[in-house]
Amino acid sequence: NVQPAAQPSTQTNAQPAVQPQIVITDVHKEYGDLHVLKGVNLEIQPSTVTVILGPSGSGKSTLLRMINQLETITGGEIDVDGEMIGYKPVQRGGQTVLQTLSDKEVARQRAHIGMVFQKFNLFPHMTVLENIIEAPVHVAGMKKEQALAEARTYLEMVGLSDRANHYPSQLSGGQQQRVAIARAIAMHPDIMLFDEPTSALDPELVGEVLSVMRKLADDGMTMVVVTHEIGFAREVADQIVFMDGGVVVESGTADIVDHPQTERFQEFLKAVL
Numbered sequence: 001n002v003q004p005a006a007q008p009s010t011q012t013n014a015q016p017a018v019q020p021q022i023v024i025t026d027v028h029k030e031y032g033d034l035h036v037l038k039g040v041n042l043e044i045q046p047s048t049v050t051v052i053l054g055p056s057g058s059g060k061s062t063l064l065r066m067i068n069q070l071e072t073i074t075g076g077e078i079d080v081d082g083e084m085i086g087y088k089p090v091q092r093g094g095q096t097v098l099q100t101l102s103d104k105e106v107a108r109q110r111a112h113i114g115m116v117f118q119k120f121n122l123f124p125h126m127t128v129l130e131n132i133i134e135a136p137v138h139v140a141g142m143k144k145e146q147a148l149a150e151a152r153t154y155l156e157m158v159g160l161s162d163r164a165n166h167y168p169s170q171l172s173g174g175q176q177q178r179v180a181i182a183r184a185i186a187m188h189p190d191i192m193l194f195d196e197p198t199s200a201l202d203p204e205l206v207g208e209v210l211s212v213m214r215k216l217a218d219d220g221m222t223m224v225v226v227t228h229e230i231g232f233a234r235e236v237a238d239q240i241v242f243m244d245g246g247v248v249v250e251s252g253t254a255d256i257v258d259h260p261q262t263e264r265f266q267e268f269l270k271a272v273l
């Protein structure tokens with residue numbers, strides 16, 4: 001993990017340098033002959049919300065899944081909190097080569113990244129509370145009493161205190177997704193990835209999930225959100241990224257949706273707005 005030597009600043013009013021929390025450098029993904037990501041570059045600052053927009057098939061889910069190591073990287077590099085994910089550089093015969101991390105090291109890196117999917121994937125045979133404490137107790141080794149106490153505060157945060165002992169099938173889609181968010185938070189992540197969290201919901205249930213996400217953002221969570229909700233993007237995003245064809249076509253602050261520079265982004269916005 002080589003850090004560049006700090007340079008003495010010549011500026012008098014230099015801003016304190018904030019280390020990006022996620023750095024994505026020339027990342028590629030190939031599935032056999034299919035070249036899905038073709039050199040993605042992106043930096044994500046701590047406690048910011050990045051919204052990724054783009055047409056279906058542009059590689060948004062693949063990129064999120066690579067950050068969370070559900071997919072391997074076939075080229076380039078992703079660093080989280082200054083550490084390369086999935087690989088470590090080792091010296092071999094006078095050369096630096098990348099070695100795949102052990103399952104244990106991968107688990108350590110993934111432990112502080114939470115992910116919420118389009119399909120909520122709650123355990124159907126467990127109550128809401130049981131769903132939330134499952135990983136803290138069985139993966140993180142938390143005491144059950146503590147996990148339960150924490151779970152109740154997360155349920156309050158997502159507005160579902162009165163549903164603690166319900167089963168997923170007894171909840172609406174919006175409620176299930178809010179439980180899924182509470183379940184992810186229960187592992188104390190410092191980064192949350194959302195892959196189209198409201199796409200499977202009836203329109204009238206989208207708002208309640210977005211409002212929980214807004215709350216998380218206000219609390220300072222670093223968030224990367226794939227969504228077609230342009231209103232949410234405009235209001236909450238610190239950074240918007242438009243992907244198409246496996247590359248970042250445009251990125252910038254939230255107002256890029258009002259001034260798209262490329263025809264591809266213009267066409268996309270026309271279709272979703």
Ligand code: ADP
Pocket residue numbers: 031034036054055056057058059060061062063
């Ligand atoms: P998006 O989320 O932007 O809709 P994806 O990242 O899901 O796009 O997919 C990008 C491309 O990669 C698509 O062409 C998709 O068919 C392909 N793809 C995704 N996952 C796999 C896989 N496991 N094997 C082969 N191709 C895949």
Ligand code: MG
Pocket residue numbers: 060061062195
């Ligand atoms: Mg997708």
